Amino acid sequence: xxxxxxxxxxxxxxxxxxxxxxxxxxxxxxxxxxxxxxxxxxxxxxxxxxxxxxxxxxxxxxxxxxxxxxxxxxxxxxxxxxxxxxxxxxxxxxxxxxxxxxxxxxxxxxxxxxxxxxxxxxxxxxxxxxxxxxxxxxxxxxxxxxxxxxxxxxxxxxxxxxxxxxxxxxxxxxxxxxxxxxxxxxxxxxxxxxxxxxxxxxxxxxxxxxxxxxxxxxxxx
Amino acid sequence: xxxxxxxxxxxxxxxxxxxxxxxxxxxxxxxxxxxxxxxxxxxxxxxxxxxxxxxxxxxxxxxxxxxxxxxxxxxxxxxxxxxxxxxxxxxxxxxxxxxxxxxxxxxxxxxxxxxxxxxxxxxxxxxxxxxxxxxxxxxxxxxxxxxxxxxxxxxxxxxxxxxxxxxxxxxxxxxxxxxxxxxxxxxxxxxxxxxxxxxxxxxxxxxxxxxxxxxxxxxxxx
Numbered sequence: 001x002x003x004x005x006x007x008x009x010x011x012x013x014x015x016x017x018x019x020x021x022x023x024x025x026x027x028x029x030x031x032x033x034x035x036x037x038x039x040x041x042x043x044x045x046x047x048x049x050x051x052x053x054x055x056x057x058x059x060x061x062x063x064x065x066x067x068x069x070x071x072x073x074x075x076x077x078x079x080x081x082x083x084x085x086x087x088x089x090x091x092x093x094x095x096x097x098x099x100x101x102x103x104x105x106x107x108x109x110x111x112x113x114x115x116x117x118x119x120x121x122x123x124x125x126x127x128x129x130x131x132x133x134x135x136x137x138x139x140x141x142x143x144x145x146x147x148x149x150x151x152x153x154x155x156x157x158x159x160x161x162x163x164x165x166x167x168x169x170x171x172x173x174x175x176x177x178x179x180x181x182x183x184x185x186x187x188x189x190x191x192x193x194x195x196x197x198x199x200x201x202x203x204x205x206x207x208x209x210x211x212x213x214x215x216x217x218x219x220x221x
Numbered sequence: 222x223x224x225x226x227x228x229x230x231x232x233x234x235x236x237x238x239x240x241x242x243x244x245x246x247x248x249x250x251x252x253x254x255x256x257x258x259x260x261x262x263x264x265x266x267x268x269x270x271x272x273x274x275x276x277x278x279x280x281x282x283x284x285x286x287x288x289x290x291x292x293x294x295x296x297x298x299x300x301x302x303x304x305x306x307x308x309x310x311x312x313x314x315x316x317x318x319x320x321x322x323x324x325x326x327x328x329x330x331x332x333x334x335x336x337x338x339x340x341x342x343x344x345x346x347x348x349x350x351x352x353x354x355x356x357x358x359x360x361x362x363x364x365x366x367x368x369x370x371x372x373x374x375x376x377x378x379x380x381x382x383x384x385x386x387x388x389x390x391x392x393x394x395x396x397x398x399x400x401x402x403x404x405x406x407x408x409x410x411x412x413x414x415x416x417x418x419x420x421x422x423x424x425x426x427x428x429x430x431x432x433x434x435x436x437x438x439x440x441x442x443x
Contacts, residue, residue, distance in 0.1 A: 059419075060415075063380075063418060063422045063423050064418040064419055065382075065383045065384075065394075066380075067383040067386075068394065068411070068414050069415075071397075071407075072411050072415060075401065075407040075411060080223060157287065158288075160288035160290050161288075164290075164387065171291055175294065178294070178298060182302065184294075184299045184301075185295075185299045185302055185303075188291060188294050188295040192283075192287045192291055192292070195288055196283055196287050200282070200286055
């Protein structure tokens with residue numbers, strides 16, 4: 001079977017797998033951003049209990065493998081009475097894992113906003129919440145955006161693991177195709193190229209655009 | 222609801238500890254490949270021969286932007302299609318070693334670029350050959366700043382070894398999976414795997430942070 005025939009026969013499945021991968025990436029990215037901001041802020045809270053919760057969360061998710069977390073969420077969590085559908089389990093695991101890494105980015109970025117900004121906001125009699133929302137966070141976002149670009153590529157790569165709990169993403173489809181045709185170079189090679197294209201020609205340009213957009217919004221263009 | 226069985230825990234623990242040995246071995250071997258190959262990839266990007274530089278640069282980008290688990294499948298299954306049969310261990314080590322070599326080459330690149338130009342000029346004026354300049358002047362200065370990044374990826378490669386289970390390398394995750402499907406109990410094996418990973422990666426990460434602070438002090442960087 002030539003490569004053209006291969007594509008015409010299995011193209012549909014590869015495309016549908018790619019769409020599932022993209023959906024997973026978007027959902028887990030949204031979850032990761034939400035968790036990262038929450039855990040990053042909690043990590044700097046004055047209350048020790050709040051700080052402790054965030055620290056434990058971050059250390060557990062950064063200290064173990066995504067695959068271990070995925071299996072745990074999918075196979076063990078049901079024993080606690082929480083059964084997630086496999087697609088949900090997949091993006092929740094990826095989102096929670098990358099969210100823990102993102103939390104450290106958020107914390108680092110907030111801490112690197114110059115002291116004068118904090119003092120000026122306090123001098124203007126802003127409440128801590130308002131100071132964070134209106135002054136510190138917008139500047140922190142600009143500082144951490146480049147690192148988020150790398151993190152989102154890690155996230156896209158992470159979604160490939162959900163194939164192991166049978167979510168029908170790109171990885172899963174090419175694994176199935178390989179199982180029936182034994183055209184490994186074609187199947188896995190095509191998937192590699194698609195992941196590369198998603199990372200380099202979708203995520204990276206999107207993040208560049210977001211950086212430019214945010215810079216303009218902050219009036220620093 | 223939840224019933225954690227301690228007798229079962231003690232029964233499977235020895236098997237998991239043996240598998241932990243395999244996990245550490247896989248991480249160590251993969252890392253050794255990555256450390257050497259990464260340096261080769263970093264140096265190849267500095268040669269004056271542009272086609273080589275471009276090819277290596279793009280390859281590194283490609284490897285870094287695609288999932289490791291897919292690369293493991295690729296290496297393992299594509300060989301036999303062309304008559305090369307690789308054992309799971311060999312395929313796994315090639316894949317994970319190459320993946321992390323791409324990451325480490327970026328770390329080295331940063332270190333190499335941080336060496337001031339004057340060092341090159343001084344070496345040239347002393348009539349040192351390129352090889353000698355690299356080994357006696359440039360690398361000794363480029364590697365210490367790279368140590369922190371190298372340490373992070375050591376922990377990283379350790380945490381990525383469970384992916385080798387997909388082609389049947391008998392490391393921790395593979396063993397826990399096997400125990401799970403033999404006994405239909407997933408709670409203890411999967412939780413233990415998580416605990417073992419934490420017990421190894423947290424102290425290692427802490428040790429790397431201390432080591433990093435120590436090298437910074439030694440080099441007078443802070």
